[in-house]
Amino acid sequence: MIKYIYFISDGKFDYKTLTKRIHEINNTIQIQCFTENSLNRIVYDKIIPQNKNEIFVILDFSNFGNYEIFHKNKFINIEYNLEDETLENDYISKIKKNIIGYKSESIRLNNQALLLCTFFEKNNYNYMISNMFEFLSIKNKEFLSFTKSKISKTNQIDDIIFKMKEMKVI
Amino acid sequence: MIKFLNFYGTSFTEGGGFEFDLKPKTKAVYENIDEDLTTFNFSYPGQLQKLCGDSLKVNNYAKSGWGNERIYRMVIDKISEPNFKKEENIFFFEFSDLGRKEYFSKQLSDYVLVNYTLNENGYQTDNISLIKDYFTTKDIIEYEESLIDFDFYDKLCKNSLFSKNQYDSVIYNTIYFIDFLKYNNINFYVLDNMKHHSLIGNRIGFPNLMRFGNEVGSQSIFKFSNFDITYETENYIKDNHFGLIGNKYIAYNIYNNLISNEIILEKKLNTKEINENEILNTISKNINKLLAI
Numbered sequence: 001m002i003k004y005i006y007f008i009s010d011g012k013f014d015y016k017t018l019t020k021r022i023h024e025i026n027n028t029i030q031i032q033c034f035t036e037n038s039l040n041r042i043v044y045d046k047i048i049p050q051n052k053n054e055i056f057v058i059l060d061f062s063n064f065g066n067y068e069i070f071h072k073n074k075f076i077n078i079e080y081n082l083e084d085e086t087l088e089n090d091y092i093s094k095i096k097k098n099i100i101g102y103k104s105e106s107i108r109l110n111n112q113a114l115l116l117c118t119f120f121e122k123n124n125y126n127y128m129i130s131n132m133f134e135f136l137s138i139k140n141k142e143f144l145s146f147t148k149s150k151i152s153k154t155n156q157i158d159d160i161i162f163k164m165k166e167m168k169v170i
Numbered sequence: 171m172i173k174f175l176n177f178y179g180t181s182f183t184e185g186g187g188f189e190f191d192l193k194p195k196t197k198a199v200y201e202n203i204d205e206d207l208t209t210f211n212f213s214y215p216g217q218l219q220k221l222c223g224d225s226l227k228v229n230n231y232a233k234s235g236w237g238n239e240r241i242y243r244m245v246i247d248k249i250s251e252p253n254f255k256k257e258e259n260i261f262f263f264e265f266s267d268l269g270r271k272e273y274f275s276k277q278l279s280d281y282v283l284v285n286y287t288l289n290e291n292g293y294q295t296d297n298i299s300l301i302k303d304y305f306t307t308k309d310i311i312e313y314e315e316s317l318i319d320f321d322f323y324d325k326l327c328k329n330s331l332f333s334k335n336q337y338d339s340v341i342y343n344t345i346y347f348i349d350f351l352k353y354n355n356i357n358f359y360v361l362d363n364m365k366h367h368s369l370i371g372n373r374i375g376f377p378n379l380m381r382f383g384n385e386v387g388s389q390s391i392f393k394f395s396n397f398d399i400t401y402e403t404e405n406y407i408k409d410n411h412f413g414l415i416g417n418k419y420i421a422y423n424i425y426n427n428l429i430s431n432e433i434i435l436e437k438k439l440n441t442k443e444i445n446e447n448e449i450l451n452t453i454s455k456n457i458n459k460l461l462a463i
Contacts, residue, residue, distance in 0.1 A: 040339070040342055040343065040346065041338070041339070043342070044341070044342035044345075045338075070329070070330045071329055072329070091329075097276065098275065098277070098319060098322055098323075099273045099274050099276065099326075100274070101274050101276040101279070103274070104281070107243060111242065111243065115242075115246075115346040115347060115349075115350050118346075118349060118350045118354070119345070119350070122353040139250050139252070140249070142354055
């Protein structure tokens, strides 16, 4: 039986409204949200230690625009725009200027989604994906097949709630 | 039916130490052994190719200095190729330990590699070693270095490389990667359990570990680390990469493992067939000639 919902995202998300909407339907489920974090890291730190029979995970893969880095003893999220050419000379701007490129971000986002979703599927987690992967170009046939039934129509809260009801989580 | 054996790893798999085009002394030491003087042929995948003949094609995708992040990228790329057939391929992995971190360089439009050492507090403090290719011509290195802001990368490593994070990321990325291979029914073997490096191997609990004997510690190609270039050149060339004899032993063992698993339908080979003394004698003669000049 699902006791906890974990919402994890590497970008921004209005998780307060999502929490409120879920609790309007079922207020016994506890909800934990981790946004603006590397999903790879959060899954290892926060999801794997849980009893997987009691949790439901919502994976919110962000589009280009967020990059996590360890800085001054903590992880920070760097928001970037690949077309921004007005970058300054401070450290964070230099990170954007030097190491965040379209090619590498495309590979990183694709591989993150491919590996994490496969990990969830292989290990029989209860999970859903809160967007349509419009920005991704994954061609792996198994991935395209098993994710079909797990993706909400859009990453709008109404569609996420709809999918959770469909999957009988709430 | 298996057609391709694909190897991924570090310099130990690439054939490190045998960059003959850039190392004339090494070339002179290994002449007259009846072996093609190429890095591939002197690597254990190259030696395995000789044992397999034309029936199987061995691809050596390993690269000196690089680590696991490159392995994940390249394997996912290969598996995602439209014409890829899993039933025709076997993958072999020599995973790396901490100490290797790749970054993308927008200036080079390619990945660059940082080799780092963390201090007792867990942070990078010394100057970093940053490179795209260890074995290339001087003019290419100078051109690439002129495009890279070394001070920035130095600061980046000192700020962001921390032992716990790096340790955790090696563990979780390898877990996700191995599960991806298993879910997709990819044929693979792990050639090193990392126990010689740290506790990482114990945490991950690698499946499909290839055995190189029955004794303790035999689940790794590094069982043959005594057969290094330093050993077979009697200290004339100091290099802890596998020597030709070490690479032959590894190739024979992999070949026999593939026979045990009915991938190769031949008779097992006896490692006594490796003409170790003949190789050592020829190397010794070559070294004496060089010393006499």
